[in-house]
Amino acid sequence: MIKQFLNKLGISPSGFAGGIHPDMRKWTEQSPIQTCPLPSLLVIPMKQHIGHICSPLVGIGERVLRGQKIAKAEGYLSVPVHAPTSGTVIKIEEHAIPHPSGMGLQSIFIEPDGLDERDTSLAPMPDWQAQDVGALRERVRMCGIAGLGGATFPTFIKLVHDQKNPIETVILNGIECEPFLTNDHRLMVEHQDEVLHGMRIIMHMVHAQHGIIAIEDNKPDAIAAMQHAVNALDGTHNIRVLAMPTRYPQGSEKQLIEAITGKQVPAGKLPMHVGVLCQNIATTRAIYEAVTLGYPLTERVVTISGDAVPERGNMRVRLGTSMRFVYEQCGLTDFSGIQLLHGGPMMGERLRHPDIPVVKSSTGLLALQQELFKEAHPVEEPCIRCGHCSQACPIQLTPNLLADYSRNEQLEKAQDYHLFDCIECGACSYVCPSHIPLVHYFRFAKGQVAQVRREQQFAEASRQRSALREARIAREKEEKAAKRRKVRAKQTPVASADDATPQTSVKD
Amino acid sequence: MLIHLSSPHIHGGDSIRSQMMSVILALLPAGMVSVYMFGWLAVFQITLCMTACLLTEWLTLKWMGRSTTPIGDLSAALTGLLLALTLPAMTPWWMTLLGAIFAIGLGKQVYGGLGYNPFNPALSARIILLVSFPMQMTSWVIPMHLSTAGIDLYAFSQAWSLFTGGAAALAQSIDAVTMASPLGYVKTAWTQGISVNDAFQAYHYSYLDAFIGREAGSLGETSALALLIGGIYLLARNTISWHIPVSFIVTIALLATVANSINPQHYTPPMFHLLAGGLMLCAFFMATDPVSSPVTPVGQLVFGIGCGILTWCIRTWGGYPEGAMFAVVLMNCAVPLIDHYCRPKVYGHAERKS
Numbered sequence: 090m091i092k093q094f095l096n097k098l099g100i101s102p103s104g105f106a107g108g109i110h111p112d113m114r115k116w117t118e119q120s121p122i123q124t125c126p127l128p129s130l131l132v133i134p135m136k137q138h139i140g141h142i143c144s145p146l147v148g149i150g151e152r153v154l155r156g157q158k159i160a161k162a163e164g165y166l167s168v169p170v171h172a173p174t175s176g177t178v179i180k181i182e183e184h185a186i187p188h189p190s191g192m193g194l195q196s197i198f199i200e201p202d203g204l205d206e207r208d209t210s211l212a213p214m215p216d217w218q219a220q221d222v223g224a225l226r227e228r229v230r231m232c233g234i235a236g237l238g239g240a241t242f243p244t245f246i247k248l249v250h251d252q253k254n255p256i257e258t259v260i261l262n263g264i265e266c267e268p269f270l271t272n273d274h275r276l277m278v279e280h281q282d283e284v285l286h287g288m289r290i291i292m293h294m295v296h297a298q299h300g301i302i303a304i305e306d307n308k309p310d311a312i313a314a315m316q317h318a319v320n321a322l323d324g325t326h327n328i329r330v331l332a333m334p335t336r337y338p339q340g341s342e343k344q345l346i347e348a349i350t351g352k353q354v355p356a357g358k359l360p361m362h363v364g365v366l367c368q369n370i371a372t373t374r375a376i377y378e379a380v381t382l383g384y385p386l387t388e389r390v391v392t393i394s395g396d397a398v399p400e401r402g403n404m405r406v407r408l409g410t411s412m413r414f415v416y417e418q419c420g421l422t423d424f425s426g427i428q429l430l431h432g433g434p435m436m437g438e439r440l441r442h443p444d445i446p447v448v449k450s451s452t453g454l455l456a457l458q459q460e461l462f463k464e465a466h467p468v469e470e471p472c473i474r475c476g477h478c479s480q481a482c483p484i485q486l487t488p489n490l491l492a493d494y495s496r497n498e499q500l501e502k503a504q505d506y507h508l509f510d511c512i513e514c515g516a517c518s519y520v521c522p523s524h525i526p527l528v529h530y531f532r533f534a535k536g537q538v539a540q541v542r543r544e545q546q547f548a549e550a551s552r553q554r555s556a557l558r559e560a561r562i563a564r565e566k567e568e569k570a571a572k573r574r575k576v577r578a579k580q581t582p583v584a585s586a587d588d589a590t591p592q593t594s595v596k597d
Numbered sequence: 598m599l600i601h602l603s604s605p606h607i608h609g610g611d612s613i614r615s616q617m618m619s620v621i622l623a624l625l626p627a628g629m630v631s632v633y634m635f636g637w638l639a640v641f642q643i644t645l646c647m648t649a650c651l652l653t654e655w656l657t658l659k660w661m662g663r664s665t666t667p668i669g670d671l672s673a674a675l676t677g678l679l680l681a682l683t684l685p686a687m688t689p690w691w692m693t694l695l696g697a698i699f700a701i702g703l704g705k706q707v708y709g710g711l712g713y714n715p716f717n718p719a720l721s722a723r724i725i726l727l728v729s730f731p732m733q734m735t736s737w738v739i740p741m742h743l744s745t746a747g748i749d750l751y752a753f754s755q756a757w758s759l760f761t762g763g764a765a766a767l768a769q770s771i772d773a774v775t776m777a778s779p780l781g782y783v784k785t786a787w788t789q790g791i792s793v794n795d796a797f798q799a800y801h802y803s804y805l806d807a808f809i810g811r812e813a814g815s816l817g818e819t820s821a822l823a824l825l826i827g828g829i830y831l832l833a834r835n836t837i838s839w840h841i842p843v844s845f846i847v848t849i850a851l852l853a854t855v856a857n858s859i860n861p862q863h864y865t866p867p868m869f870h871l872l873a874g875g876l877m878l879c880a881f882f883m884a885t886d887p888v889s890s891p892v893t894p895v896g897q898l899v900f901g902i903g904c905g906i907l908t909w910c911i912r913t914w915g916g917y918p919e920g921a922m923f924a925v926v927l928m929n930c931a932v933p934l935i936d937h938y939c940r941p942k943v944y945g946h947a948e949r950k951s
Contacts, residue, residue: 106944111607189603268607343944356945434607457606465608470670471712473613475887476838479894485941487892507943515605522611523712529603 104348107483108336109516111268111435113307117394118271120402122279125391125418131173131199131409133159134186137449138235139242140166145197151178154208156385158231159197168233168243171385172199173407175206185445187431189438196446199409211383222250222294225380232379233386233449238262238273238340238369239432241450244376247366248294256295257364260349261288261373263304263311264333264340267433270453272390273370275403277304277311281318284370287377288328295366300328303345305335337435338514342367344483356510391447393419397427397456406447412454413443421456428462430455435515470523478517478527484510488517488527495534500541503534511535613711617671619836620882623827624678627817627878630810634740635686636750639816641760642693643681649697650677657706672711676700679719679882682817683875683922684726686738686750687775690760692730696722716929717886720879720922727917735918736775737813748774778814779807780874783865784918792862807872818875828881837885840897841904845880846871848905856913864913876908879921889929896932896939903928 136142143160153159153172160170176199184196214220214228230245250256261284265273277284285302292300302319304312316330331349338344343354345367352363360367368376371389378384387408394401399420406415412429416422429440432452447454478488486507494503508531517527631639654673658665680700684693703725704718705711727734738759741750748767750756758766764774777785779802786796796802806812810820817824831837853867870876875883884890884904891900904924911920 106941109609111609347944353945355947356943358945428606430606435605437604437606439602439604439606462606464610465606466602470613470667471710473616473672473712473887474890474892475616475836476892476897477611477835479892479941480838484944486943487936487940489892490936506940507946510943510945513604518605519607519609520611521608522613522616524608524612526603528605532603 104351105336105339105344105483106485107479107481107516108338108344109481109519110335111337111519113268113335114394115269115271115274115307117269117392117401117403118274118308120271120275122272122275122390122403122405125404125406125410125415127174127201127203127205127407128410128414129201130179130411131176131201131407132184132196132411132446133170133173133199133409134184134194134196134446134448135160135170136186136194137170137241137408138168139240140164140168142195143167143170145181145195147178147197149178149180152176152202153178153199154206156211156387157208158385159199162230166243166246168230168235168245169385170197171233171387172208173387173409174199174201175204176201185442187438187440187445187448187451191441207384209383211379211385213383214380217290217380218293225290225294228379229376232375232384234372234375234379235386235449236369237371237375237389237449237452239436239450239452241448244368244372247361247368248291249361250294250296251361254361255364256297256361256366258299258301258350258366259288259292259295259297260345260365260367261300261302261370262340262342262345262367263302263308263315263370264345265308265370266305266335266337266340267435267437267453268337269394269455270392270433271394272392272403272452274308274311276370276374276390277308278314280374281314282321283377284374285315285318285322285328286381287373287375288368289326290376290380291366291368291373292328297366298327300326301349302328302330303333303349304330305339306332307335338483338512338516341483341512341514343512386449389447389449389451391415391451392453393455394453395430395455395457396461397421397458406451408448409446411443412440412445412447412451415447415454416443416456424456426459428457428459430457434465435519436513466526467524469525472523472525475522477520477522481516481520483514483516484512486511486517488531489525492525492527492530495530498534498537500534500538504538508534508538613670613672616836616887617675619831619834621671621675621678623830623836624682624817624882626823626826627682627820628678630820630823631682631686631816634742634810634819635738635816636741637753637756638686638738638750638760641690641756642684642686642688642816643678645690645693646681646684646697647674647677649694650674650680650701653698653701654706657702658710661706663710667711670711673701673705676705676718679878680722682878683719683723683815685734685736685814686816687736687759687763688726688733689763692726692733696726699725712888714888715932716926717883717889720883720926723922724926727922735778735781736771737778737781737815738774739776740811740813740819742811743776743813776813778874778918779812779869780912780918783869784912787863793865794862802869804868804872807869815875818878821872821877824877824881828877831881831885837881837887838894838897840894841884841890841901842880844898844901845884845904845908846876848902849876849909852906852909856909870909870912874912874919875921879904879908879925883922884925884928889932891932891935891939893936893939893941895941896935899935899939900928900932903931 141164145160147159154175157172158169159172162169179200180198183193186194226245234244235241302315391406430437491506511531650673700718700722704721705714708714764771782800783796809822849870850867853870856864857866891897907924908920
């Protein structure tokens with residue numbers, strides 16, 4: 090109450106600026122994680138992370154095992170893809186992926202054989218404390234682990250011990266501030282020991298001295314479970330559980346770091362530059378499985394919720410399972426008049442249809458009734474400059490002014506107003522009384538800036554090409570002329586040899 | 598129709614209409630005090646002004662060939678209410694009507710409607726009226742509890758006659774039904790070389806009366822208490838932020854304290870400034886008009902301080918006894934500049950960029 094009041098006064102008691110208190114609707118927080126059955130077909134997109142697309146390693150008709158690498162990473166910013174179960178590769182072609190544009194991507198289609206046989210080529214490393222840090226890092230990469238909070242940044246890249254930027258604190262992000270989503274919550278309640286184990290592996294890998302498990306205070310059972318797990322450890326660790334006052338977007342890495350340490354990650358820098366590493370709960374558990382059990386990432390926990398879902402819950406789903414199949418398991422079969430969302434309602438994207446596979450970034454599958462959805466997307470009204478967006482912005486932007494510049498394509502101005510610092514959390518749009526889709530404008534402007542940059546690069550490349558070509562033509566012309574002069578000089582040496590010779594030599 | 602479908606897909610439920618509604622609700626106490634003080638006259642003025650504003654909005658939108666749905670956002674009704682509360686109770690009806698047309702037509706629609714007006718529409722109309730009709734705009738009806746001429750403003754017919762025909766309709770001279778406001782009285786006394794304290798005594802000035810609103814003045818400006826209640830309601834609802842009203846009021850109080858302690862016979866005391874005239878109405882309801890005030894918190898502080906300084910200067914040295922509305926409108930001019938230079942420090946950036 091007092092904190093909320095202070096918030097209203099613009100004084101934020103817990104570190105980061107702005108923020109909102111949306112109706113959390115955590116309807117599935119008490120639903121234990123259930124296992125989604127194996128579907129009759131799995132579609133595995135060749136890119137489920139931020140970075141380069143993978144290339145398939147298997148051929149049509151080939152039998153694959155669960156956890157077998159079926160596509161290899163190309164380039165540094167990439168992680169391999171694995172078969173989610175045992176079965177046969179039936180085709181490799183483009184298939185829709187979760188993307189607002191409805192775009193497709195090369196995917197491997199696997200028909201499960203129902204045996205769910207595991208590939209055991211990766212040896213478990215229960216003795217990880219004795220292992221070389223490089224080997225552990227390679228294991229995390231090989232197991233295809235990417236940030237499971239939704240951003241899917243290849244995790245191994247963050248797990249590095251850099252002498253220049255030593256990591257002092259590992260923060261386990263158990264905030265889960267998006268409404269509806271409860272998958273991390275359930276993992277902390279049901280698999281607290283595995284999560285903690287994964288955290289210790291991470292701390293070992295980056296030589297971190299301190300560990301903080303940050304959980305919002307709307308999840309008291311998760312706080313209790315993690316505290317219990319920490320208490321059960323021997324005394325040598327330095328890990329504590331921290332209850333944070335609930336506020337969106339506290340789960341955003343930068344905001345969480347500010348809320349806990351009071352430090353801001355400088356623009357263009359990484360958390361490691363302030364000595365912090367943040368990891369998501371599900372990712373941490375995946376690291377535990379990859380290291381101690383040798384299991385690559387083949388499944389994840391997904392929250393299936395929303396007012397249009399009859400049997401909401403949290404499900405362990407194999408990657409590549411059709412979302413339609415998952416919704417059907419929850420009793421949702423008729424999709425007419427229903428809006429589907431991938432991720433949470435604040436930052437998730439709208440799905441055009443449910444025939445899309447579950448991927449590593451699938452934190453939640455929501456289904457909202459059309460009416461509820463329409464309420465959030467009415468016709469835009471004029472900005473009354475109430476400033477609520479500025480109050481809500483965790484980055485301290487002035488969204489209404491930024492939106493003006495974005496809408497009018499005053500891209501220079503927009504960048505001056507820190508367009509690229511926007512984390513697209515949606516807090517501004519959420520509070521806007523005029524229902525202005527501010528984030529939408531920012532995305533548009535970012536796209537425009539990227540387009541302009543591409544065009545500039547293209548124009549610059551063309552200019553250079555043409556300059557080189559002109560130089561080449563000039564050079565060739567000059568060479569030809571020189572040759573011709575030489576030939577002429579040889580052919581007519583008699584006329585005035587005394588004059589001609591110095592002339593050519595000067596010209597040459 | 599689903600116009601855009603990018604995230605976020607939920608909304609807090611706030612709307613322009615709800616914002617305007619909460620301001621209208623916050624003005625209820627002041628409105629009630631005005632009815633208590635000026636009877637039916639207040640009811641007539643407020644009703645006429647609000648209706649005229651809504652009608653003007655509808656007509657101008659029709660005339661421009663625009664959709665008339667914005668009427669429903671209640672912003673015109675709020676402008677009407679605000680304007681009515683700044684008017685003397687006995688403003689001739691046609692003047693009120695003219696004010697309403699000025700407010701919506703020249704104050705708002707000329708610039709493109711809601712959200713685009715650089716000045717507070719109610720205040721700009723009030724200023725146009727004050728400059729055009731200085732006499733009528735400074736003739737304050739004697740409130741009910743001080744009335745000696747035997748006029749009963751609680752009686753519908755008497756109030757109606759006064760409203761439609763002025764003092765002459767009740768066979769009264771204008772002086773019999775009006776009196777000076779404290780600000781006006783003290784200012785006049787000051788120009789005649791009378792000290793502040795003597796002027797207070799001659800006027801029978803009482804802080805308590807000024808606080809609860811038992812004094813002459815515009816309809817909704819007399820009661821600091823009622824306006825404070827409304828202001829606190831707006832703060833609690835987060836319709837306005839504290840920055841503008843607090844910096845506005847504190848600045849005036851500081852300036853008045855300093856001046857008053859230097860020469861108490863010449864400069865009015867701070868409490869007088871705070872309770873007098875339209876300060877509370879301007880600080881909580883006019884200066885905080887979202888459209889014409891800064892967006893950034895620092896900008897709002899600068900804006901409030903500017904309003905405070907200008908108000909005090911105009912009241913002390915200006916030709917008009919009251920300066921709050923001029924101060925707000927003058928500061929409205931500076932808003933784009935203030936917003937540009939008072940941007941908050943963005944996360945992860947070391948220095949403020951301007």
